Amino acid sequence: MYREKALSTVSGWLMFPVLLAGLVASIWWLIVQASAHDQPDDTLGVVLAIVLVALISILFAGFFVVQPNDARVLTLFGKYSGSVKTDGFHWANPLLSKRRLSLRVRNFESSKIKVNDHEGNPIEIAAVVVWRVVETAEASFEVDNYEHYVKVQTESAVRNLATQYPYDAYIEGHKSLRANTAEIAEQLKVEIQERLSKAGVEAMEARINHLAYAPEIAAAMLQRQQAGAIIAARQRIVEGAVGMVEMALDLLSQRGVVELDNERKAAMVSNLLVVLCGDRNTQPVINTGTIYQ
Numbered sequence: 483m484y485r486e487k488a489l490s491t492v493s494g495w496l497m498f499p500v501l502l503a504g505l506v507a508s509i510w511w512l513i514v515q516a517s518a519h520d521q522p523d524d525t526l527g528v529v530l531a532i533v534l535v536a537l538i539s540i541l542f543a544g545f546f547v548v549q550p551n552d553a554r555v556l557t558l559f560g561k562y563s564g565s566v567k568t569d570g571f572h573w574a575n576p577l578l579s580k581r582r583l584s585l586r587v588r589n590f591e592s593s594k595i596k597v598n599d600h601e602g603n604p605i606e607i608a609a610v611v612v613w614r615v616v617e618t619a620e621a622s623f624e625v626d627n628y629e630h631y632v633k634v635q636t637e638s639a640v641r642n643l644a645t646q647y648p649y650d651a652y653i654e655g656h657k658s659l660r661a662n663t664a665e666i667a668e669q670l671k672v673e674i675q676e677r678l679s680k681a682g683v684e685a686m687e688a689r690i691n692h693l694a695y696a697p698e699i700a701a702a703m704l705q706r707q708q709a710g711a712i713i714a715a716r717q718r719i720v721e722g723a724v725g726m727v728e729m730a731l732d733l734l735s736q737r738g739v740v741e742l743d744n745e746r747k748a749a750m751v752s753n754l755l756v757v758l759c760g761d762r763n764t765q766p767v768i769n770t771g772t773i774y775q
Contacts, residue, residue, distance in 0.1 A: 603696075631681050
């Protein structure tokens with residue numbers, strides 16, 4: 483496994499005037515040698531001057547610039563030499579191959595994936611991942627294309643996560659993809675990071691940005707959700723109505739407004755529950771006799 487190591491370079495602002503002065507001097511020497519026709523060794527001097535000019539020109543290829551939040555991965559004849567993350571103007575061995583890597587934060591939005599949730603219901607799910615390269619050697623040499631690797635592994639992690647939880651939890655205390663968004667997002671981030679660590683990539687954030695039932699069962703699941711909402715609402719109404727009836731009977735008994743036997747209490751409870759729990763307006767009935775007729 484390749485591990486990132488820093489490579490020491492020479493400041494480009496220091497090497498540029500040195501090489502420029504050497505190039506000017508070598509060109510001047512070449513001109514001098516070429517003009518000295520009366521010397522017996524003028525041919526050798528010209529050749530040496532040409533070689534020197536060519537050598538200094540090759541050294542100019544060692545200059546490179548590193549932008550902020552960028553890096554350069556340097557290799558020499560296929561062997562990893564080191565990485566440069568310090569921004570600025572640098573000079574290194576001109577024979578080194580210099581590959582640019584961006585260390586900036588990036589976003590990736592996965593495509594909508596159709597997968598079965600924990601209960602076997604087909605759903606559509608997609609996620610957004612915020613990531614960046616933190617280990618340049620692993621990103622360059624451990625995977626073929628780290629950007630494509632991020633996309634494939636993210637979609638794989640999303641698919642795997644969707645099969646572990648139901649879309650909706652109808653049992654209290656159970657987690658679901660729709661209700662526990664924060665916990666699901668954190669688990670998704672951890673799972674993606676485990677997969678991307680081999681490529682020198684850090685997953686900074688991961689969250690689900692699309693979640694829906696598949697079109698073929700969307701209508702049926704909507705009816706199920708509506709039924710669940712109606713049942714929950716009715717349950718709250720019944721609980722409130724029972725409390726109100728209980729309070730009414732207690733107040734009548736404490737204040738001595740009227741004495742009711744068990745049969746009359748049952749009738750009163752029945753009438754109050756009908757009024758409080760009914761989904762339509764009740765029609766009043768006036769009793770002109772006694773409470774027993």
